[in-house]
Amino acid sequence: xxxxxxxxxxxxxxxxxxxxxxxxxxxxxxxxxxxxxxxxxxxxxxxxxxxxxxxxxxxxxxxxxxxxxxxxxxxxxxxxxxxxxxxxxxxxxxxxxxxxxxxxxxxxxxxxxx
Amino acid sequence: xxxxxxxxxxxxxxxxxxxxxxxxxxxxxxxxxxxxxxxxxxxxxxxxxxxxxxxxxxxxxxxxxxxxxxxxxxxxxxxxxxxxxxxxxxxxxxxxxxxxxxxxxxxxxxxxxxx
Numbered sequence: 001x002x003x004x005x006x007x008x009x010x011x012x013x014x015x016x017x018x019x020x021x022x023x024x025x026x027x028x029x030x031x032x033x034x035x036x037x038x039x040x041x042x043x044x045x046x047x048x049x050x051x052x053x054x055x056x057x058x059x060x061x062x063x064x065x066x067x068x069x070x071x072x073x074x075x076x077x078x079x080x081x082x083x084x085x086x087x088x089x090x091x092x093x094x095x096x097x098x099x100x101x102x103x104x105x106x107x108x109x110x111x112x113x114x
Numbered sequence: 115x116x117x118x119x120x121x122x123x124x125x126x127x128x129x130x131x132x133x134x135x136x137x138x139x140x141x142x143x144x145x146x147x148x149x150x151x152x153x154x155x156x157x158x159x160x161x162x163x164x165x166x167x168x169x170x171x172x173x174x175x176x177x178x179x180x181x182x183x184x185x186x187x188x189x190x191x192x193x194x195x196x197x198x199x200x201x202x203x204x205x206x207x208x209x210x211x212x213x214x215x216x217x218x219x220x221x222x223x224x225x226x227x228x229x
Contacts, residue, residue: 031215043219056216105159
């Protein structure tokens with residue numbers, strides 16, 4: 001069964017450093033998302049990506065964040081200068097062409113900023 | 115923006131019994147989709163069940179069923195014959211059929227299954 005894969009599963013970084021979280025969405029999907037979940041809290045929307053551009057972004061997704069689909073298969077989230085409060089589980093998701101389709105989530109990347 | 119509310123932070127159920135998790139949402143749209151996702155300790159989000167708003171019939175998936183009340187904007191999940199593997203965090207989610215494509219999640223309900 002096709003699945004969304006994320007790497008790495010756990011990333012530890014020093015405050016102020018840049019990190020890139022990687023995702024391989026399901027191959028025939030057209031919508032891609034990043035969500036984050038701070039420990040014990042709700043799943044928060046960061047950004048959605050469609051047709052090689054950002055289609056929606058939340059207030060959380062400020063200038064320190066960027067997304068890219070560099071090669072038609074990977075979908076990356078870059079955090080330029082990490083802060084302690086960026087520590088969270090980051091989930092990548094993808095969905096198909098129709099709005100009634102569910103999002104398929106990856107297993108998440110746990111980012112720890114120290 | 116749409117909001118999704120889960121008023122039960124924690125629930126527990128005896129194994130083999132039935133439990134209902136509540137979800138309400140706020141929207142001005144008439145065409146949308148609702149989902150229940152399960153997040154076990156492994157943290158991966160897994161789809162449990164999906165409901166199209168235009169369908170009056172409640173969705174059912176094996177031991178999982180929903181009670182969708184469109185006028186009341188309520189979307190509860192019923193788990194029958196609860197199993198130990200059902201223990202997880204359950205999130206209710208909303209997606210518009212028209213504007214945007216993001217999923218809005220509730221705060222989750224942590225379900226404990228008691229042997």
